[in-house]
Amino acid sequence: MLSKFYRTAEDMIRHHGGRVTPGRIGILAALLAEQQAITHREIEQRLPQSLPLDRVTLYRTLEWLVENGLIHKITSDDRVWRYNANLEPQSHQHAHFKCTGCAQVICLDSLPIEQNWPLPSGYRFQEIELTVKGLCANCC
């Protein structure tokens, strides 16, 4: 089961043209295996014993994966970034849900919002960041 994600991760990195290292594969596989967005800490905990990885390397690898469009990074009100694999390789404009009980973060399917938001004159629109907050099924 895990090996499936490892192979997918390796394919994604190789196909993208990046250097294929155990760290990148392991991190991306860990993110592919998740149904939710997880933090730096949580990724660290999910990495196998056989793959010891310095936390700085983890930060830098996450940054690389984000810059190369293989994962995305989610801002939250607890000052902790969460990461999730990009299933579709492109920059998907979508919203996120954060449970105010357990802090779980998941990606919502789409972002049905007009791109021409009413801004002050002279301002230029780039993108929207939207988080719905509430309680997940467990915390309800």
Add this chain to the structure above:
Amino acid sequence: MLSKFYRTAEDMIRHHGGRVTPGRIGILAALLAEQQAITHREIEQRLPQSLPLDRVTLYRTLEWLVENGLIHKITSDDRVWRYNANLEPQSHQHAHFKCTGCAQVICLDSLPIEQNWPLPSGYRFQEIELTVKGLCANCC
């Protein structure tokens, strides 16, 4: 000009029933004087020399002002909170704009979004947090 904000700030705090201290007045006045949301650091810089204030007190006072509905706190992707005075004492369900050039944050007028967002079954909606990102008039 500044004294106007000081008087308004004092009125707001007194009317709210809270203890009226120089720190609370000064901080709230500084926020009332701003057209944009500003950080803890920026508030510190704007406080007059005559009002030396420990940074911990500043944090705690901001917390008190938020809890009592006199200001609100805005999450951002740079892990820094920004604060803005509440002109209308209640329901500031509104969106924010953040400039990706200069990091300026302003409040947008309203939040024309349905409150019944399509969530997974069993999930309960509480609120929406929305930030539009782009370039401000200066950075365009």
Add this chain to the structure above:
DNA sequence: ATATAAATGCAACTATGTTGCACTCATTGT
């Protein structure tokens, strides 16, 4: 196999916010 640049590990650092506790002072009641 070797050369090379990219990736990694380690130590030190920064930035933002928090906690505990003693002291001060705004408010209340006399």
Add this chain to the structure above:
DNA sequence: ACAATGAGTGCAACATAGTTGCATTTATAT
């Protein structure tokens, strides 16, 4: 006005998340 009281404040120490510099290792191209 004055004293009593607890909310507010200052200071030191701490916590957490992320960053930077530099020497070493390693994936890849030749």
